[in-house]
Amino acid sequence: MTANAPSDPDQAVVVAGVGMTPVGEHWDVSLRQLALRAIERAQQDAGGLQPQALYVGNMYAPALSSQTHLGALIADYIGQRGIEAASFEAAGASGGVAFRQGYLALLSGEVDCVLVVGVEKVTDRTGPLVDAAIAMSVDADFEAVQGLTPAAQAALLMRRYLLESGAPADALAPFPLQAHQHAVTNPYAIYRRAISWTDYRQAAPVSPPVGQLDAAPMADGAAALVLTRRALLPRIDARPPVAVTGSAVATAPVALHDQPDPLAMPAGSLSFQRALAQAGATPDDLDLFELHDLFSIQAALSLEAAGLSPRGQAWKLAGEGVFGREGRLPILTFGGSKARGDAGGATGAYQLVELTLQLQGRAGENQVPGARVGAAQCIGGAGATVATHVLSRMEA
Amino acid sequence: MEVSRHWRLRQQRYSLVGEVCPHCQVKIFPPRDVCPDCGQEARTAYAFSGRGEVYSFTTVYTPPAGYEETAPYTVALVRLAEGPLVTAQLTDLGDQAVEIGMPVEMVTRRLRSDGERGMLVYGYKFRPLLAA
Numbered sequence: 001m002t003a004n005a006p007s008d009p010d011q012a013v014v015v016a017g018v019g020m021t022p023v024g025e026h027w028d029v030s031l032r033q034l035a036l037r038a039i040e041r042a043q044q045d046a047g048g049l050q051p052q053a054l055y056v057g058n059m060y061a062p063a064l065s066s067q068t069h070l071g072a073l074i075a076d077y078i079g080q081r082g083i084e085a086a087s088f089e090a091a092g093a094s095g096g097v098a099f100r101q102g103y104l105a106l107l108s109g110e111v112d113c114v115l116v117v118g119v120e121k122v123t124d125r126t127g128p129l130v131d132a133a134i135a136m137s138v139d140a141d142f143e144a145v146q147g148l149t150p151a152a153q154a155a156l157l158m159r160r161y162l163l164e165s166g167a168p169a170d171a172l173a174p175f176p177l178q179a180h181q182h183a184v185t186n187p188y189a190i191y192r193r194a195i196s197w198t199d200y201r202q203a204a205p206v207s208p209p210v211g212q213l214d215a216a217p218m219a220d221g222a223a224a225l226v227l228t229r230r231a232l233l234p235r236i237d238a239r240p241p242v243a244v245t246g247s248a249v250a251t252a253p254v255a256l257h258d259q260p261d262p263l264a265m266p267a268g269s270l271s272f273q274r275a276l277a278q279a280g281a282t283p284d285d286l287d288l289f290e291l292h293d294l295f296s297i298q299a300a301l302s303l304e305a306a307g308l309s310p311r312g313q314a315w316k317l318a319g320e321g322v323f324g325r326e327g328r329l330p331i332l333t334f335g336g337s338k339a340r341g342d343a344g345g346a347t348g349a350y351q352l353v354e355l356t357l358q359l360q361g362r363a364g365e366n367q368v369p370g371a372r373v374g375a376a377q378c379i380g381g382a383g384a385t386v387a388t389h390v391l392s393r394m395e396a
Numbered sequence: 397m398e399v400s401r402h403w404r405l406r407q408q409r410y411s412l413v414g415e416v417c418p419h420c421q422v423k424i425f426p427p428r429d430v431c432p433d434c435g436q437e438a439r440t441a442y443a444f445s446g447r448g449e450v451y452s453f454t455t456v457y458t459p460p461a462g463y464e465e466t467a468p469y470t471v472a473l474v475r476l477a478e479g480p481l482v483t484a485q486l487t488d489l490g491d492q493a494v495e496i497g498m499p500v501e502m503v504t505r506r507l508r509s510d511g512e513r514g515m516l517v518y519g520y521k522f523r524p525l526l527a528a
Contacts, residue, residue: 132460141405142426143483145507145519147456147463152471155454160473163496207454257473257481258432 006107009394010231012243013106016113017046018353022188023221023341031065031121032077038222039078039117046226047234051115053105054078054085057098058118059345061087063133064125074117084111091137091380092294094118095223095348096249096387102227103247103389112232118349119222134218137381139255151215153256153382154295155207161263161297162209165312169209172296173200174318176213176338179293182325183335185365190219190341214296216336221343223350230394238396242359246275246375246390254384265383268305272377272388279373279390283308287371288330288358290351292379293337302377303331330368333358348378348387359393402517407441409519410504414480416442423478446502448476448522453486453494462508474500474522488523499525 006012019041021034029037035056043049054075061067071085088098095118102114122130135144138153162171176195183189195213203211230241250270253259259266276282289308293299300314308329309317317323323331334340334354337347357363358371377388407413414425417438422431424438431438453472456463463469470486472494486494487505500522507519 128459128461128464131458132462135460139483141401142408144460145517146471146483146485146521147459147466147469147508148471148483149456149458149460151458152454152456156452156471156473159454159496160452205455205457207456210454253432255426255483257483258426260432262473262481 010229012230012394013103013227014230014233014241014243014394015225015356015391016049016228016233017042017044017226018224018356019045020188020223020350020353021221023190023219023343023350025123026220027123029220031061031067031119032074034121034220034222035074035117035119036078038119038224039115042115042224042226049113049226049228049234051080051113051226052083052111053102054080054083054115054117055098055101056085056087056117056119057095057345057349058087058120059089059091059094059137060120060122060133063136064130065121089345090385092292092344092347093249093378093380093385093387094345095350096376096378096389097348097385099225099348099352099389100247100249100387103244106227106229113226113228115224115226116349117222117224118343118346120344120346121220122218122344123220142257143255149207150381151210151295152207154297155210156256157262157301157382158209158214158295158297161300164263165315167315170197170201171315172214172300173197174315175293175296175299176200178318178324179332179336179338182333182366183339186334186340189335189339190217191335191339210295216294216338216342219341219343221341221346221350223346223353225349225352225356239360239362240396241394242356242391243394244389245392246279246281246388248274248278249385249387250274252384254381256382263301265301265305265386267383267386268302268377268379269307271386272306272375275375275388275390279392281373281390285373286329286375288333288355288368288374290333290355290374290376291331291336292347292377293332294342294379296338298379299331301383302379325366325368333363333368334366348376351376351378352389352391355391359391399515402515412444412446412502412520414442414444416440423480425476425480425482445477447525448474448500450494450496450498450500451475451481452496462510465509470494472522485521486523487521492524501525
């Protein structure tokens with residue numbers, strides 16, 4: 001359960017290189033081409049390390065691209081015939097789960113270099129078929145059969161949250177407002193524009209109380225990371241190595257109605273606590289937290305499950321600017337799912353790429369000054385799978 | 397078509413048959429054969445009363461394939477009188493506004509349809525509790 005990071009710093013699992021495509025509507029690019037673009041950039045960034053395994057995070061390819069078997073498909077397409085490859089699916093947590101497989105493979109000593117890619121191609125279909133594909137991540141027999149969608153699931157949580165915390169109808173607005181503000185300077189974001197309180201209040205309903213500005217846009221994208229051990233890291237420049245110091249995946253019931261306390265998101269608590277314990281870190285040690293705001297209610301529940309806010313209070317702290325780029329604990333520093341865009345099972349990989357850039361001081365205008373330790377957390381469904389990773393900057 | 401998949405669940409869909417744990421007496425719906433509370437085997441059938449109250453609710457405006465006919469529709473989490481939460485559509489609302497805490501009861505209705513030649517799936521929905 002708690003695979004401890006090696007004590008010898010030379011054996012630490014490190015991120016050797018990262019790459020991504022913009023999140024958007026890539027009409028002229030296929031699933032495999034998206035993966036290739038992100039992987040090429042990550043391999044170039046890693047100074048040409050040769051991967052021995054490829055782990056893919058993806059959730060929609062079977063439903064929206066009529067394609068399974070992504071491991072072999074992508075390994076072949078990127079010119080790596082023969083290497084070990086497989087795809088991992090855990091709904092919106094797929095990217096984080098795939099990354100963890102890479103981490104575990106390196107810890108085991110079985111391989112020396114792993115390629116992790118999160119990839120999603122969602123714009124090849126439109127309309128009710130897409131909504132049906134999205135709804136495949138809820139319980140088919142007892143939720144989807146009732147016409148429940150993930151947006152409706154989020155709405156059930158949000159209405160209950162607003163009631164229990166005594167919050168006003170626009171209480172969660174600071175999360176999308178902040179996400180959009182941060183995305184303005186992110187060239188990889190789908191929405192590079194700020195939104196206002198008025199925009200939020202006037203947004204069309206998706207599934208009330210979830211409005212259009214509570215829901216992240218689903219789009220195409222790929223993000224890739226090359227992982228290795230510190231001792232094998234090529235000396236490229238003065239940039240500091242970033243180590244994976246905590247890695248944990250936890251689960252809870254898929255159906256919201258099977259969760260004894262639907263607002264508690266226990267898998268969020270478990271995976272966050274396990275990952276921080278492995279890193280020997282406390283919440284105060286975190287310089288930033290890339291969380292998964294597929295819906296704005298998820299941002300609040302994630303912070304509260306992690307113990308970074310008292311229950312029912314995250315919206316207040318957000319309103320006070322605690323989670324802004326200049327705040328005590330910056331979140332969504334490149335715009336999060338709401339404004340960078342949500343590429344389904346690739347989300348976890350995007351977060352880890354962004355976190356790596358922050359810890360290496362390569363985040364440009366989005367830089368959190370002096371960031372040394374950060375966490376990234378991606379969520380599948382209504383908290384049924386939660387993957388949390390802690391990355392830490394090492395001495396160069 | 398998934399005929400057997402829906403047929404298998406007929407007792408749940410038409411009459412809310414779940415389970416009661418013989419070890420800790422907790423009532424279970426949907427049935428799962430392993431008690432979520434005490435972790436022991438729980439296979440004793442138990443028919444729920446169908447009474448409950450709204451725990452949370454929302455409206456679906458952009459329905460998935462198979463649900464276009466009835467959209468927009470209201471989906472709720474209903475807290476059954478015996479304890480468990482269940483996800484279900486609300487129906488027969490008329491002009492009545494839905495509120496958290498509203499008493500509801502189970503009825504059987506059409507859940508989805510897959511075109512002219514496809515299957516019709518029936519199952520539970522909940523309506524406002526009729527005055528006794």
